[in-house]
Amino acid sequence: MAAGEGAPTAGSDRPLRGPATVAPVYEVQPIQALPLTRFEPLVGEAHAARLRAAAERAASALGNRSVWNVNSTASGGGVAEMLQPLVAYARGAGVDARWVVIEGDPEFFRITKRLHNGFHGQAGDGGPLGHAEHAHYEQVLTHNAEALGAVVRAGDVMLLHDPQTAGLVPAMVRAGTLAFWRDHIGADVANELTERSWAFLHPYLTEAAGFVFSRPAYVPDWLRGDPRVHIIAPSIDPFSTKNADMAPSTVRAVLAHAGIIQATGDLDVPAFVRRDGSPSRVDHVADILRAGPAPLPGTPLVVQVSRWDRLKDMYGVMEGFAEHVLAGTDAQLALVGPNVTGVADDPEGAEVLDECVARWRTLPDAARARIQLVALPMADVEENAAIVNAVQRHAAVVVQKSLAEGFGLTVAEAMWKSRPVVASAVGGIQDQIVHGEHGLLVHDPTDLEELGAHLRRLLTDLAFAEQLGRQARERTVELFLGSRHLIEYAELFSTLIET
Numbered sequence: 001m002a003a004g005e006g007a008p009t010a011g012s013d014r015p016l017r018g019p020a021t022v023a024p025v026y027e028v029q030p031i032q033a034l035p036l037t038r039f040e041p042l043v044g045e046a047h048a049a050r051l052r053a054a055a056e057r058a059a060s061a062l063g064n065r066s067v068w069n070v071n072s073t074a075s076g077g078g079v080a081e082m083l084q085p086l087v088a089y090a091r092g093a094g095v096d097a098r099w100v101v102i103e104g105d106p107e108f109f110r111i112t113k114r115l116h117n118g119f120h121g122q123a124g125d126g127g128p129l130g131h132a133e134h135a136h137y138e139q140v141l142t143h144n145a146e147a148l149g150a151v152v153r154a155g156d157v158m159l160l161h162d163p164q165t166a167g168l169v170p171a172m173v174r175a176g177t178l179a180f181w182r183d184h185i186g187a188d189v190a191n192e193l194t195e196r197s198w199a200f201l202h203p204y205l206t207e208a209a210g211f212v213f214s215r216p217a218y219v220p221d222w223l224r225g226d227p228r229v230h231i232i233a234p235s236i237d238p239f240s241t242k243n244a245d246m247a248p249s250t251v252r253a254v255l256a257h258a259g260i261i262q263a264t265g266d267l268d269v270p271a272f273v274r275r276d277g278s279p280s281r282v283d284h285v286a287d288i289l290r291a292g293p294a295p296l297p298g299t300p301l302v303v304q305v306s307r308w309d310r311l312k313d314m315y316g317v318m319e320g321f322a323e324h325v326l327a328g329t330d331a332q333l334a335l336v337g338p339n340v341t342g343v344a345d346d347p348e349g350a351e352v353l354d355e356c357v358a359r360w361r362t363l364p365d366a367a368r369a370r371i372q373l374v375a376l377p378m379a380d381v382e383e384n385a386a387i388v389n390a391v392q393r394h395a396a397v398v399v400q401k402s403l404a405e406g407f408g409l410t411v412a413e414a415m416w417k418s419r420p421v422v423a424s425a426v427g428g429i430q431d432q433i434v435h436g437e438h439g440l441l442v443h444d445p446t447d448l449e450e451l452g453a454h455l456r457r458l459l460t461d462l463a464f465a466e467q468l469g470r471q472a473r474e475r476t477v478e479l480f481l482g483s484r485h486l487i488e489y490a491e492l493f494s495t496l497i498e499t
């Protein structure tokens, strides 16, 4: 299925309403309830007590209201990654939390990707955002709103995520729900492109019950000082397949099976545990472009894991590594992203991967032997997560050289795994890492020399790299786990309903 075609993605398998030709919304399921008590051993008694209290208060305030999350893909990217566990924990707290995916056609996703790039201050495909785009955006969302309208009830709480769903606000307000718009993206400094995206969405948003932004810098001028605005940072789930502990021998087995490192010696089973607790094993292999054999298990591997999105700058990581790291170290680079047909709302993926492949082909032999482009299987989202888990745990250094970033989940994932991180000082990454304490920041994200110097430092000063990794994990436990995120949502909804 091609990216952006709007067909159901993995995990979204039950139409709530309507024949397949009428753009139904899909409820992602099954989302099994997870107990909040899981967090207790990790977060300490005070935090655990606050979580229990917030959960009880929210369950009682919400009563029989449902909490609906609405976004545009069930797999691929940070929002999908976060919703699964947050909905599961909310269900574990006795809240009827749901996750629904809207559908759109390729033109809809081209428009929303343009808005997305604009919110990051970037031109994207350079296309227009005029009357025709408004008309198309509204037409697609009207179909989705009809399907949603049939299942939501007055009084329900709705979290409509990102530009793809912002246009649902008026219909959901009319349906009597408490409709929040949840924005995960933004630019450090507004420019005419951010303003253009805001101008497009503003008319749809005015009646929202509330707004949740990942950081204060993303709040637009027209909402500054508005009491409906709330700031909640994203989070990771430390117990998900992506982040659960994995023994080093399993890490090696998973990576060898996927083809990312060489299979040497006796290998364990490439095993992982699914969300529902059932045992499984990595079955599919990755599509890999490389010259020569896979790296040996002991070869230091620099890794960036992200979607094939221009703003993640996989291309720049490859250039920086080839120019500034290759000669001074024995490290290899793996650029790791999803198989490009696997992310339904990202029309840019194939193009960006093609650009990286074309550039890779022009690199000298010595560089091509040490740089691999890896497209991970997306047929089974949990298997994909297990491979990402293994790649991040195996990495000598994790890079996130984004040109813009709402909040880097990949950064938080690597920090949780005590990996030393080199990341651009952009967007939410600046809240995640204090330079020199929890990782190294590249102050100008286009500065390949600075990127190279940080990488060489962490590849050679292993004690420093280890110290950064240790401190990164502590910071993640303190600030970026799902338990904190849930407390903030629970308190927000309880306050709104009680007053």
Ligand code: UDP
Residues within 6 Å of the ligand: 076, 077, 078, 079, 081, 242, 305, 306, 307, 336, 337, 338, 339, 376, 384, 385, 388, 407, 408, 409, 410, 411, 413
């Ligand atoms: N990811 C994944 N498989 C891939 C590439 C990325 O599961 O092949 C995940 C990654 O681990 C992270 C999410 O997608 O959980 C990306 O979130 P992030 O906030 O870094 O960026 P976004 O894609 O939301 O812009």
